[in-house]
Amino acid sequence: MRVVEPMDIYHIWCDLKPGVSAADFVAAVHTYLARMRAEDRLSSYRVTRRKLGLAPAHLKEFHLMLEYDGLAQLDRGFTRAASGEEPMNGFHLAVNQKVQNIEFALYRDYPDAFSEEPT
Numbered sequence: 014m015r016v017v018e019p020m021d022i023y024h025i026w027c028d029l030k031p032g033v034s035a036a037d038f039v040a041a042v043h044t045y046l047a048r049m050r051a052e053d054r055l056s057s058y059r060v061t062r063r064k065l066g067l068a069p070a071h072l073k074e075f076h077l078m079l080e081y082d083g084l085a086q087l088d089r090g091f092t093r094a095a096s097g098e099e100p101m102n103g104f105h106l107a108v109n110q111k112v113q114n115i116e117f118a119l120y121r122d123y124p125d126a127f128s129e130e131p132t
Contacts, residue, residue: 019125045104054090
């Protein structure tokens with residue numbers, strides 16, 4: 014079993030809007046999320062793309078995984094994104110305006126300190 018610090022992982026699945034290049038989207042994501050990391054509002058992230066069309070029909074072309082060291086860090090990230098302050102607002106909009114069909118989920122590493130087995 015791999016031993017890692019437990020993380021909360023915010024998943025985002027999305028497709029690109031027509032006419033948006035994958036390179037432009039990924040560059041915008043890296044600019045935005047690198048800034049969040051620099052401000053300690055995000056621990057790490059990954060950008061993945063469906064390969065060879067292998068995915069259930071409901072999953073989108075891109076999958077982003079944003080890792081947080083806890084809900085407090087996640088809240089700091091969400092608060093910063095929603096603040097409307099520049100330059101973060103521009104970075105956030107540069108990503109959002111390129112995507113459609115967005116779905117979100119929040120998962121956690123398991124087991125973690127809060128895990129309990131049902132009795």
